[in-house]
Amino acid sequence: MFAVRRQPEGAGVVGPSATSGASGPSTASATSTVAPISPDTANSLIVPKSDVSELVGSTLDYEGKASNPSSATVDGKESCRALMVPLTIDIGDKWTTYRNVWYQETKDSFSHLITQRVLLYPSRDDATATYAKEFAADSRTCSGEDLKIDAATWRASVRDASEDHTRWVLDEIVDGNPSGWRCMAEARAIDNVLFMAMICQRGNAAPAVKAIVDRMAAGATKPK
Numbered sequence: 001m002f003a004v005r006r007q008p009e010g011a012g013v014v015g016p017s018a019t020s021g022a023s024g025p026s027t028a029s030a031t032s033t034v035a036p037i038s039p040d041t042a043n044s045l046i047v048p049k050s051d052v053s054e055l056v057g058s059t060l061d062y063e064g065k066a067s068n069p070s071s072a073t074v075d076g077k078e079s080c081r082a083l084m085v086p087l088t089i090d091i092g093d094k095w096t097t098y099r100n101v102w103y104q105e106t107k108d109s110f111s112h113l114i115t116q117r118v119l120l121y122p123s124r125d126d127a128t129a130t131y132a133k134e135f136a137a138d139s140r141t142c143s144g145e146d147l148k149i150d151a152a153t154w155r156a157s158v159r160d161a162s163e164d165h166t167r168w169v170l171d172e173i174v175d176g177n178p179s180g181w182r183c184m185a186e187a188r189a190i191d192n193v194l195f196m197a198m199i200c201q202r203g204n205a206a207p208a209v210k211a212i213v214d215r216m217a218a219g220a221t222k223p224k
Helices: 039-043 049-056 078-083 124-134 206-221
Strands: 062-066 097-104 113-120 146-149 152-161 165-174 177-190 193-202
Touching: 039 097, 039 113, 039 206, 049 097, 049 206, 078 146, 078 152, 113 124, 113 206, 124 177, 124 193, 177 206, 193 206
Parallel strands: none
Antiparallel strands: 062 097, 097 113, 113 193, 146 152, 152 165, 165 177, 177 193
8 A cells, every 4th residue: 555755855856865785886987988978878877667666566657757957945964955855956057968757656646756867967077076066075974964855854874975976865754753764865977977866665775776776877888
């Protein structure tokens, strides 16, 4: 039976998701490739709904899409706000392609919320600069910080952070305690593209998050 859940970042607006310590190290880093990633390649990085349904073990019938970042107001430590709404807050105006896709069982009732975002820049330097703004070098200090969006409170836990990938968890806090509803996420930077995946559900979404992001990374690093 599905429960109507609040989207931490407001699904289409953004989507909190983080990977737990169960995820292994990134298999694809920001190593350079032969040529910058093209818009067509960036668009192809989104993992299809049918494949994600298999990964999370639930039929996802609803799909939302956006080609422009939405505004979002997050209360909390400034350098941690991007964890709540990744690839949304400090992305600048140089990006050339923006894809935001989210899947749920139904539009109004769901037990899984999966968000994927892809952000393409003209150059690797532009992408790297944006990544550094979104995920500060001290992102690990965000562990234990409470972030608020709309009427919901989420507690961050950063599991891994480097110059090209970040993994974190957001636990919904109700009456001072975790409710059991959590979002696991990972963001990566490869060449001139930034991408992320986030899964909100009850239980451990780390394997599914890692599978999605690894597949996105494989698409970004294959010969162009």
